[in-house]
Amino acid sequence: MLRRRPVGLACLGMLAGAASRVPGALAQGRYPDRPVKLVVPYAAGTATDLAARQLAGALGDVLGHRPVVENRGGAGGIVGAEAVARSAPDGYTLLFAGSQTHAINVSLYRTLPYDPVADFTPVARLASQPMVLVVPASLPARSVGELVALARARPGQLNYASSGIGTTAHLSGSALSKQAGIDITHVPYSSGGQLFAELLAGQTSMMFYPWQPLKPHVDGGRLRVLATAGPSRPAWLPDVPTMQEQGFPDFVMTSWFGIFGPAGMPADRVDVFADAVRRSLESPEIIAGFAAAGTDPFFAAPAAFMPFIAAEIERYRKVVADSGARVE
The missing domain is CATH 3.40.190.10 (Periplasmic binding protein-like II)
Structure with missing residues (x-):
């Protein structure tokens, strides 16, 4: 069981230093030299799974190795998210998840076996899906x-x-x-x-x-x-x-997707995978496929993704509290 740590901007600041960009890693062929495992913390056929599989094809064209999508569903995304948090931070096991695992669950569950900030390296935000x-x-x-x-x-x-x-x-x-x-x-x-x-x-x-x-x-x-x-x-x-x-000026409810590695993922590998995501989202096939699924491509590199996660955690604290939802 991972020890839960405080969620906040201080953790984001520490991660920001670890995610500085190192250009040229892909061109030099250092990473990846084999398929990356992309863990989806939900069942096959869900909206998150479908988006992950769409993106995996485009990523394969960019990286030279198509990521292998692995479904590890259970407990509102917790099972798969915790598995990635526990994995080696070498960039070969990544999480395809989003608002539920990294913004909502921290307020919804009384105890959570991972910290959505401290236990992960944000790699890239990639899409938004309005309700x-x-x-x-x-x-x-x-x-x-x-x-x-x-x-x-x-x-x-x-x-x-x-x-x-x-x-x-x-x-x-x-x-x-x-x-x-x-x-x-x-x-x-x-x-x-x-x-x-x-x-x-x-x-x-x-x-x-x-x-x-x-x-x-x-x-x-x-x-x-x-x-x-x-x-x-x-x-x-x-x-x-x-x-x-x-007539509801404050009403914005969207699911968003991103890719996360375990805490401590090397900065050059973060850079490589984030750039591959950016390039993949420019693919006409991804643009068309996401539109058909009601999903909007929205790329954000780690430096922009980190404060977004912090803001979403705080936004959902009130939304969850107002709903009265709580899971033991």
């Missing part, structure tokens, strides 16, 4: 305003679905309840099949979720999109207004 608010086609609401009015007219009768306590879907619904001042009930599901079956049947009233699994049901007319929850309209849903545009 999309949908309702069943049978629900008489065609805007967020109409949805809020309906909830106020039926206090305690509307509910919202999520894939579990403390997930971004749960926290998004909780944020809507708090910011709109409405009484809606959280319904967490452990089965994605049941979640969608009951949402499509109108047994749940609404859900914030990534776009890719929603799209077939929206195209088929069984779900209606009311809003996206990013800071601006995404290119893949340009006609759908954001939550901010519909």
Whole structure:
């Protein structure tokens, strides 16, 4: 069990010195000389897994060795994240994770077997995935305003679905309840099949979720999109207004992805892999593939990624506290 250490900017400062750029490492062929293992702390077929596999192909073209994606799901990403934190910091075992493992869990879990800052080396932020608010086609609401009015007219009768306590879907619904001042009930599901079956049947009233699994049901007319929850309209849903545009100026709920190594990963290897990520995200195939999945490429090198993580940890402290979510 890893000893948990305080999370804060002091840790980020120490890591910043370790992540200075050393140009030319890739050209000199020092790293990698074999495939890197890219651990995804969720099951195959999840949004994180799909993004990791898309990126792995492009990284293989840049690095000369395609990373091997390994799924190590469990406990909200904790199992896979802890495994990488415990691994050798040689740059050959990396974590493909993001907001859940490195911003939300530290406030959600009473004890966490890793420190999201001190036990990792941030390598690169690579994408953002705004939540999309949908309702069943049978629900008489065609805007967020109409949805809020309906909830106020039926206090305690509307509910919202999520894939579990403390997930971004749960926290998004909780944020809507708090910011709109409405009484809606959280319904967490452990089965994605049941979640969608009951949402499509109108047994749940609404859900914030990534776009890719929603799209077939929206195209088929069984779900209606009311809003996206990013800071601006995404290119893949340009006609759908954001939550901010519909009267919620502080409402931004996105999942984000990044790559992390264990603490102490050599600076030159951080540099090589970060640059490979940057180059991969410029690939037309990645741009198109991410757009189809409702994901926006967003590269940030370690120096910018570190303070972003610190800010997200602090932002989610309030979001999690407001939701009342807690996992022992």
